[in-house]
Amino acid sequence: YPASTALPQPTPYPCAATTAPDVTAAYPGPASDPGPVDAPANELPAEAAARLTLSGGIAGKTATWLIYRDGRVVAGSWLDAPLEPAGEVAPERVTTLIDELDRLGFFELDSAYGPRDACCDQISVTLEARAAGGQVQRVTFLQGQQDTPAELLTALEAVQAMINGVK
DSSP states (O other): OOTTOOOOOOOOOOOOOOSOOOOOOOOOOSTTOOOOOOOOTTSOOTTEEEEEEEEETTTTEEEEEEEETTSEEEEEETTTOOOEEEEEOOHHHHHHHHHHHHHHTGGGSOSBOSOTTOOTTSEEEEEEEEOTTSOEEEEEEETTOTTSOHHHHHHHHHHHHHHHTOO
């Protein structure tokens, strides 16, 4: 991914597939953790606040980060690798992030931006978030496309900043 994307990178896996991994695997968490979050592969798990998936590029890699409302952050890579703990942030920061996405108009954006016949070497970004009222918005776009709204790029930067601040 571009050098300007300073996200922590999960272990890469070679891939030949063209679909995103199942990122609904549960974070193992402490012994009091209620267990797996059941959700279809393409749905944001009920306890998650946001998910960022980057995929494609020349190497065909995929990396996913899932941010839970309680501050847990899990990350995973290609080929159905289980998501692993990446760290935590204060739950208040997650609430602030969702409020920021709402302020930016993320929940009113179109579901996709960019050409439908994109080259396979481009990086596809999918950003999903759950509003305070429960509405889930999923937006997919290609990095470097001129029609990507500034609000979407700012939303991506906010999510990346949270991921980069994980401890």
